[in-house]
Amino acid sequence: MKLRIAVLPGDGIGPEVTEQAVRVLREVANIHGHNFQFGEYVIGGAAIAATKSPLPEETLDACLAADAVLLGAVGLPGFDHLSSEQRPEAGLLMLRRALGGFANLRPITSHPALAAASPLRAEIISHADILFVRELLGGLSFGELRGIISQNGSSAAFNTMRYSATEIERVARVAFAAAMKRRCKVTSVDKANVLETSQLWRQTVAHIAADYPEVELEHLYVDAAAMHIIMNPTRFDVVLTENLFGDILSDEAAVISGSLGMLGSATVGGKVNLYEPVHGSAPDIAGRGVANPLGAMASAAMLLRSAALEPEAEDVEAAIESALNFGYRTRDIARDTGGQLVSTAEMGQLVAEAVAEIADMRYAYHAV
Ligand code: NAD
Ligand code: IPM
Numbered sequence: 001m002k003l004r005i006a007v008l009p010g011d012g013i014g015p016e017v018t019e020q021a022v023r024v025l026r027e028v029a030n031i032h033g034h035n036f037q038f039g040e041y042v043i044g045g046a047a048i049a050a051t052k053s054p055l056p057e058e059t060l061d062a063c064l065a066a067d068a069v070l071l072g073a074v075g076l077p078g079f080d081h082l083s084s085e086q087r088p089e090a091g092l093l094m095l096r097r098a099l100g101g102f103a104n105l106r107p108i109t110s111h112p113a114l115a116a117a118s119p120l121r122a123e124i125i126s127h128a129d130i131l132f133v134r135e136l137l138g139g140l141s142f143g144e145l146r147g148i149i150s151q152n153g154s155s156a157a158f159n160t161m162r163y164s165a166t167e168i169e170r171v172a173r174v175a176f177a178a179a180m181k182r183r184c185k186v187t188s189v190d191k192a193n194v195l196e197t198s199q200l201w202r203q204t205v206a207h208i209a210a211d212y213p214e215v216e217l218e219h220l221y222v223d224a225a226a227m228h229i230i231m232n233p234t235r236f237d238v239v240l241t242e243n244l245f246g247d248i249l250s251d252e253a254a255v256i257s258g259s260l261g262m263l264g265s266a267t268v269g270g271k272v273n274l275y276e277p278v279h280g281s282a283p284d285i286a287g288r289g290v291a292n293p294l295g296a297m298a299s300a301a302m303l304l305r306s307a308a309l310e311p312e313a314e315d316v317e318a319a320i321e322s323a324l325n326f327g328y329r330t331r332d333i334a335r336d337t338g339g340q341l342v343s344t345a346e347m348g349q350l351v352a353e354a355v356a357e358i359a360d361m362r363y364a365y366h367a368v
């Protein structure tokens, strides 16, 4: 299979983890005889430094012409003084809007080998397996009425949260369809006791649910959901929620998997799908070779799955599990004792080698 993949490493640890995800994808291509073509482009702070724009035209054009986009992370404290539309983060928001993917899928599972890396007790997280379906193109981040004004000699600032029924319907359908392939439960999270956007959200989701009678629908308020996710994560299957709630709850739920560095994501529904780890540029650890690349690799596995390369996706996921089962740990997941501490690049090499071994075993199994 031929795939053109636009690679946008971005800022901070973005380039470090993306390099390892690409290494694993190259290994997959070698083993299976696929033709993956990687083109690298700047975004975020790296793009501002090179071109003054957080999303240069060349990058956007390359992404729109690609089969898939693999992104690291954007943002660095050195750019924090810039206005909202000039910041590195604006580059990512503009890219998401241009690609058109409105459903951001963030799977969160507890890895048995990492039980001790989580601050939550093993019996609480055991068998947790949640798919967050986060609406990605609406809500406060994209509300057009926004700004900072002066009023009576002082400053005031405002953002607006807006959702149309159409925007809610399309992401709800993604969540229900995903639940049909899983454990047939959708938990819709909102703040319908206070916000009109959430009242429309709840009403619209309930309406769409009628098309999926096999799926059980529950509604939770976001504050209570934040507590239930930590207290009893196994009660959840698919969590459907708006942009900002999904942003916050998925970072919170990362503790189930042991580290934010473990989580990958796929953004679907637009012209070109976007794959990126859930974490940011982690300036506190950037440049030291200690970042966890497994979230970026999990995103690469999701890319393979969307490209109808299911066995290849499963091999990458199995290779990640294998590296963890053998006790290899980047610093963020090394809380349990007895494992072997490895760098970002060493973890990349270990997973790439495991991909090759798993593919060999698969070949041997089919040969007998
Ligand atoms: P962050 O996700 O970058 O980091 C939060 C914490 O998790 C830090 O302690 C960091 O060291 C740790 N961490 C994150 N990823 C890790 C990994 N792969 N391995 C090991 N540890 C990891 O969030 P932040 O510090 O609040 O934000 C830093 C910058 O990243 C900001 O400029 C923010 O706007 C940006 N950001 C970008 C994205 C994105 O590009 N999708 C997402 C979130 C934040
Ligand atoms: C994320 C990030 C982004 C978001 C920021 C950096 C624009 O937090 O991908 O989770 O808000 O979506």
Ligand code: MN
Pocket: 247, 248, 251, 278
């Ligand atoms: Mn986030």
